Amino acid sequence: MDAIAVPAGGGAPALTTMERPTPGPDEALVRVLRVGIDGTDHEILSGEHGEPPAGADRLVLGHEAVGVVAHSNAAGLSPGTVVVPMVRRPPPSGSNQYFERGEPDMAPSGAYVERGIVGAHGYCSSYFTSPAEYLVELPETLAEFGFLVEPASITEKALEHALTTRSAFEWEPESALVLGNGSLGLLSTAMIAQRCDRVYCLGRRDRPDPTIDIIERLGATYIDSRETALAEIPRAYEPMDLVYEATGYAPHAFETIEALAPNGVGALVGVPGDHAFEIDGGDLHRALVMENKALVGSVNSGRPHFERAIETLSSLPDWLFDALVTTVAPVESFADAFVNTDETIKTAIEFETP
Ligand code: NAP
Ligand code: BGC
Ligand code: ZN
DSSP: OEEEEEETTOOOOEEEEOOOOOOOTTEEEEEEEEEEEOHHHHHHHTTSSOBOSTTOSEEEOOSEEEEEEEEEOSTTOOTTOEEEEOSEEOOTTOOOHHHHTTOGGGOOTTSOEEETTBEEOOSOBSEEEEEGGGEEEOOGGGGGGGGGHHHHHHHHHHHHHHHHTTTTSOOOOOEEEEEOOSHHHHHHHHHHHTTOSEEEEEEOOOSSOHHHHHHHHTTOEEEETTTSOGGGHHHHTOOEEEEEEOSOOHHHHHHHHHHEEEEEEEEEOOOOOSOOOOOOHHHHHHHHHHTTOEEEEOOOOOHHHHHHHHHHHHTSOHHHHHHHEEEEEEGGGGGGGGOOOTTOOEEEEESSOO
């Protein structure tokens, strides 16, 4: 079968031929339809993140997949069912309390592998196998854009964790700011616009730009980070009840505190590279304490977040998917899915037409 793999330590992705996997007794065989590519895949190519399975010299990419059950040894999944696989699996040393509780997303480093990212092959292949407990059923109507479920689940988890920190008192977010107009930032802007009256999205692009068009079509306001620093946003626009950080630009994580309204919360999902910089720690510490602010980091997602993401995606307008997904590359032209132009937002590789 076809597979797209990257050498250990990073490099160009290559199309290779691998043997089709045989499902174990509790596993289903899944035929892959499409696999989305995100910032993390680019970090793997550049060698900043990622690791092949133990003993392998390359990693099959892909953690945002949608496929169809081809053969089910696993109870409860009929052939033909459209599914999205979760990312984390137990480490080679065996299962642990996080997996047993159904909370793989809360496992610390070393207590999991991530398919297509760290220690396990991903889903960029014609077929993959998986225990049914890591496959989430999807309505057929979402098959075409089902690779957006995993990124949407990242946002569902981060929002759940952030909003839960505000559950001890009467609080409803009305204003929200998303930092970053990459594919995750834009998808999150759409998701947050369903909950908050006023939504802003920060980028660093000149008009005309397709991401700004999406932001405005969602009824949100575009803020250019080159014109307005985060600390100025409360005066220039308004203080934000909720901030969602999806740039991976480390200073923004801390500047978020200055953009927040009293009692507000910042959810941090962007993953920075090495980045040392100076901040006024005293000012930020004071603002956190004296204004009851919170910052919450969040990584990965569990089954409830995938299920909620499916509901949320079902309620988003069709035009958004068409605008967000700028490239669907057939497997023979998979390299197109790794090209970034001014027009590129979200790309995917197609193994089989949904
Ligand atoms: P992406 O495509 O690289 O998007 C990042 C966006 O942030 C880009 O559009 C970039 O703008 C913008 N940006 C960067 N620095 C900025 C600045 N100083 N001011 C304004 N905008 C800035 O990545 P993605 O796939 O959307 O993912 C977003 C982040 O989330 C990444 O760091 C990724 O690693 C992380 N992530 C985390 C999780 C998790 O579980 N925590 C899951 C998925 C992704 P330009 O395009 O104009 O350069
Ligand atoms: C994936 C998450 C993963 C994280 C860290 C993200 O791109 O979507 O599932 O936990 O990277 O590796
Ligand atoms: Zn991802």
